[in-house]
Amino acid sequence: MSIYYEDSRDIYIIVPLRDAKSYPSRPNVDLLLPTRRFAGECYFWIYTNAKHPIIEFWNERLLPRKVADKDGRRWLFMGKKALKLDLASPPIIRFYGLKDPAGDICLITSNKDFIPHGGFADVERQILGYNRESLGMSQIIPNVAIVGRPVKFRLIFTAGLAGIKRGGRIRLTIPRIFSKPQIKDPDGDGYLEIVKADAQLEILSIEVSRDSWEWIDVTAEFKEDLIPGGKVIICYKAGRTQIVPFRYEGTDRSYWFSKMPPMAISVMPSVRGYFAHLAQEHSHTLTFKADMPDRLHLIIPSHARTGERIVLHGIFTDKFRNLSDDHPKHANVRLKLIGRGLEEDLGGPRNFYGRYAFKMLLDPLPKGVYRIKAESPSGRFVSLSNPIKVEDSSPNLYWGDIHAHSEMSDGIGSPEYFYWHARNIACLDFAALTDHACYFTDNEWLWMQDLANMHNKPGKFVSLIGFEWSGREGDRNFYTWRDELPLLRGTNPRADSLRKVWRIIEGMEKEIIVIPHHSLLNVKWESHNPSFERLIEIYSMWGSSESADMQLWRMPKHGISVMQILSEGSKLGFTAGSDNHDGRAGFSGEGAYYTSIYVPLGFRSGLTAIYASDLSRREIFNSLRRRRCYATTGERIIISFQINDLCMGSEGVWDGSARIKGEVHGTSRISRLELIRNGETIWSMQPNRMDVAFSWEDHQSPDELVYYYLRVEQADGNLAWTSPIWLTR
Numbered sequence: 001m002s003i004y005y006e007d008s009r010d011i012y013i014i015v016p017l018r019d020a021k022s023y024p025s026r027p028n029v030d031l032l033l034p035t036r037r038f039a040g041e042c043y044f045w046i047y048t049n050a051k052h053p054i055i056e057f058w059n060e061r062l063l064p065r066k067v068a069d070k071d072g073r074r075w076l077f078m079g080k081k082a083l084k085l086d087l088a089s090p091p092i093i094r095f096y097g098l099k100d101p102a103g104d105i106c107l108i109t110s111n112k113d114f115i116p117h118g119g120f121a122d123v124e125r126q127i128l129g130y131n132r133e134s135l136g137m138s139q140i141i142p143n144v145a146i147v148g149r150p151v152k153f154r155l156i157f158t159a160g161l162a163g164i165k166r167g168g169r170i171r172l173t174i175p176r177i178f179s180k181p182q183i184k185d186p187d188g189d190g191y192l193e194i195v196k197a198d199a200q201l202e203i204l205s206i207e208v209s210r211d212s213w214e215w216i217d218v219t220a221e222f223k224e225d226l227i228p229g230g231k232v233i234i235c236y237k238a239g240r241t242q243i244v245p246f247r248y249e250g251t252d253r254s255y256w257f258s259k260m261p262p263m264a265i266s267v268m269p270s271v272r273g274y275f276a277h278l279a280q281e282h283s284h285t286l287t288f289k290a291d292m293p294d295r296l297h298l299i300i301p302s303h304a305r306t307g308e309r310i311v312l313h314g315i316f317t318d319k320f321r322n323l324s325d326d327h328p329k330h331a332n333v334r335l336k337l338i339g340r341g342l343e344e345d346l347g348g349p350r351n352f353y354g355r356y357a358f359k360m361l362l363d364p365l366p367k368g369v370y371r372i373k374a375e376s377p378s379g380r381f382v383s384l385s386n387p388i389k390v391e392d393s394s395p396n397l398y399w400g401d402i403h404a405h406s407e408m409s410d411g412i413g414s415p416e417y418f419y420w421h422a423r424n425i426a427c428l429d430f431a432a433l434t435d436h437a438c439y440f441t442d443n444e445w446l447w448m449q450d451l452a453n454m455h456n457k458p459g460k461f462v463s464l465i466g467f468e469w470s471g472r473e474g475d476r477n478f479y480t481w482r483d484e485l486p487l488l489r490g491t492n493p494r495a496d497s498l499r500k501v502w503r504i505i506e507g508m509e510k511e512i513i514v515i516p517h518h519s520l521l522n523v524k525w526e527s528h529n530p531s532f533e534r535l536i537e538i539y540s541m542w543g544s545s546e547s548a549d550m551q552l553w554r555m556p557k558h559g560i561s562v563m564q565i566l567s568e569g570s571k572l573g574f575t576a577g578s579d580n581h582d583g584r585a586g587f588s589g590e591g592a593y594y595t596s597i598y599v600p601l602g603f604r605s606g607l608t609a610i611y612a613s614d615l616s617r618r619e620i621f622n623s624l625r626r627r628r629c630y631a632t633t634g635e636r637i638i639i640s641f642q643i644n645d646l647c648m649g650s651e652g653v654w655d656g657s658a659r660i661k662g663e664v665h666g667t668s669r670i671s672r673l674e675l676i677r678n679g680e681t682i683w684s685m686q687p688n689r690m691d692v693a694f695s696w697e698d699h700q701s702p703d704e705l706v707y708y709y710l711r712v713e714q715a716d717g718n719l720a721w722t723s724p725i726w727l728t729r
């Protein structure tokens with residue numbers, strides 16, 4: 001864990017290199033430099049037993065100014081460099097030539113007169129004037145909470161050996177997704193109160209942290225000395241907490257997405273000094289657990305051939321779609337097959353795996369459209385699966401989510417958990433973990449690619465290698481069908497604009513696909529490259545960017561809508577994903593409010609459906625390139641859509657009319673079908689049933705280029721969008 005201090009004059013960053021990442025066969029270790037806002041000249045030191053260590057910073061190298069010939073660990077001055085730190089873009093720092101990095105330390109300071117002595121604790125004491133261990137300790141009651149339920153927290157802080165002098169301060173940090181702390185209304189949500197203090201303590205401010213826009217800092221000042229062992233008790237009433245199970249721990253504020261528990265404490269022991277957070281082992285943790293099982297999700301494939309057996313997955317979750325720790329067998333659920341006007345009893349769920357999921361093999365079915373229904377006598381679990389269409393020969397329709405984040409960037413959940421969950425719980429056919437390229441190191445990327453390759457099982461589950469790039473033109477996700485992908489960071493001056501990026505990947509058009517997302521939020525379209533940008537994510541947990549007046553959008557609109565992009569002549573197919581930050585592609589936590597750890601995402605996770613010849617990286621990628629895909633708000637709605645026998649995503653020629661043909665099988669009543677032609681709805685119907693086939697002919701000759709896409713709206717509010725079909729006159 002790195003340590004970062006600053007006062008009005010100087011910064012000090014102490015980075016223990018045991019945190020640095022290595023990869024077999026790589027000559028260097030690397031790590032993200034912890035950041036807060038800073039710009040200025042900095043002095044680089046390294047505490048090492050290496051003879052000729054090298055620090056590499058983007059593309060610049062720092063070498064020892066004086067090499068001592070002593071063998072033991074000693075501080076080497078590595079020179080100075082102008083440093084510009086920003087909350088959102090931690091630089092990558094690489095170290096070469098180290099013998100035993102686990103014991104080495106790097107120190108970066110703006111104080112040119114500072115000369116470090118000794119190891120980590122010594123340098124820390126040199127800067128702070130005291131030991132971190134002597135700051136004190138904190139406890140929180142309760143330290144286990146249930147997702148989504150209000151909690152009244154009681155925090156007990158006990159001052160350490162140093163005590164706190166009059167004028168000293170404590171700071172409590174609360175994640176912004178929790179109720180906003182306030183001290184005015186004792187009956188109101190977020191009420192925070194000092195209920196006991198052994199020395200007079202006064203709350204000075206409650207404001208968004210300058211270290212992270214996702215935290216609120218509450219700062220309080222002591223009006224008299226708090227003696228060693230003196231206590232402070234603070235209560236905080238949180239009506240809104242967290243809806244994803246997670247253990248908050250750690251006190252380190254190095255990154256804006258550091259996972260501190262609510263009311264994590266930093267202490268400034270005297271008027272003149274630094275805020276230092278409590279030692280991790282002296283600080284409280286808080287675990288959020290899933291609620292009782294409340295929902296049953298039934299998932300079957302969308303297509304099957306006659307004679308083929310069908311796998312039904314059932315997943316019990318709490319009301320926020322979290323896997324519950326309680327065994328739901330007592331649910332006493334009956335399953336029924338519905339289709340062709342008949343109902344057939346399938347008995348109760350069998351073949352549980354884990355506590356919360358089951359997998360049943362169903363007998364082959366005759367041609368038709370079917371769904372599985374679940375009911376429990378209490379009425380608690382009522383559920384309907386997605387539709388399955390059984391035919392003599394059927395297309396392959398695959399479901400996936402290729403936009404999700406994990407603890408490798410600003411989310412939670414390990415990448416291993418991500419792949420396990422995507423395949424076994426979300427029942428996805430394909431997925432991609434697209435962590436933010438700017439928040440992991442090169443060595444971590446090598447390891448992440450290995451993991452993606454390991455989890456790719458052709459015919460069963462496809463993992464695409466991907467990452468998210470953020471730069472001045474907004475966010476883009478990069479994917480390949482290959483087993484490696486060059487990493488591009490928008491924080492790296494070499495790849496901070498799309499113009500530079502296109503130059504780097506030139507010639508790889510057949511290997512890389514680039515998909516912009518939440519275009520309404522921040523996407524700029526001037527540098528569009530049609531060879532790479534073949535698709536756009538029309539929907540995710542941010543909402544839908546389809547048009548500027550979407551209901552499914554609550555964020556600012558600094559970007560451009562999908563309709564606007566299409567009207568400019570760009571030919572893009574549609575995908576939908578989650579963009580969740582809880583390591584759960586295609587089946588993320590969902591609720592009435594903030595559904596991510598920090599990032600405020602207000603909608604449920606979306607899904608992409610792909611028509612492909614088989615389930616392999618190559619074919620999934622090719623179908624994406626050919627735009628043989630459609631987007632939904634998370635429901636596995638079956639859609640086929642053709643114009644003049646061209647399938648979705650195709651380009652054709654106007655031959656006198658557009659003969660439109662389609663079929664939709666919903667997961668709820670289909671309330672409306674709309675055909676969009678060049679931004680306008682030119683045909684619609686209100687089927688008010690779950691299965692509908694339609695055809696229509698458009699005779700109105702286009703001026704030049706015309707695009708059509710189908711928009712499906714269900715009675716339950718879910719939506720789907722087919723990729724457009726283009727006709728040229």
Ligand SMILES: [Zn+2]
Nearest residue numbers: 403405468579
């Ligand atoms: Zn994302």
